[in-house]
Amino acid sequence: MTSLTGGDVAEAIGLLIQRSTRTGLYAALVADIAEGLDENAYPVLSGLARTGPCNAADLAAVVGIDRSGVSRHASRLEAAGLLRRQPDPADRRAVLLVLTEAGVAAVAEMRRRFAERIEACLATWPPGEAEAFARGLRRFVEEGPF
Amino acid sequence: MTSLTGGDVAEAIGLLIQRSTRTGLYAALVADIAEGLDENAYPVLSGLARTGPCNAADLAAVVGIDRSGVSRHASRLEAAGLLRRQPDPADRRAVLLVLTEAGVAAVAEMRRRFAERIEACLATWPPGEAEAFARGLRRFVEEGPF
DNA sequence: GCAGATGCGTGCGCCGTGCACGCTATTCTG
């Protein structure tokens, strides 16, 4: 029972992760928002939306890539008008990365489109099942092995 | 209600996908199995385990990368002894990619370890909740927007 | 004040990836 459950979940998650790159869903979402950005920019953008204004090192830890990568992504996002480099008044070495209004709107729009697709699928489910799945998924992400 | 559900699911899936690469879970799993392989080899390996013996073009369609990438991954996996290039008796142009016994065992072992981690998390859940989540996730992967 | 530490951006090399090409084998056509 439980072993079957764990195996099922593992297989499903593997497929989910694999297909997220295969179908190019994020790539399409990002490409619609701004020119010259690829899907690799999305984790940086959404990570910054979660953390709020922070420096490159902290954002790198959240996203899980090197600081240099964050710095480069930040340059591209800045050029696209989604992000702003703001000098930290308390520390003149530090640079605070903050979303512009356009950046906040872009994240909201991408999340909306993504949620829209998911709702279109969940709408066909029995009433309680979708909510149970959403609750379980949320809990799994919070407590899970990732 | 439903909009909150869709947004929650979208956010959770985004985090799940992001962290799967950030934490290097697959990378660690693959590195334990064979030397000289990175996490990018896992989709090819597990995809071949799902399809069974098939040619490079079909496997490329399943994994979602170019045929050339499959061919290169196949060379590395072949060198690692996990995969075998087998001439197709019916078509001497074609090359069937088949898992060796070591390859089958490697996939099974990686799945087992992954499932083990997940079960360790799910074990603390209320009895019915884990099963409901597993069922929902399975259904979502089958029907979902990916 | 000065040495060590911290934050940041950039040059460099590595590697995965897609595209295009060439080769071999197969299939279609007259």
Add this chain to the structure above:
DNA sequence: CAGAATAGCGTGCACGGCGCACGCATCTGC
């Protein structure tokens, strides 16, 4: 049956993201 067209495969090439290491500016402890 022969020749052209097609399909499957592997590889050279260029592109781009990534981590590492370095240099510069700034802060902090003694």
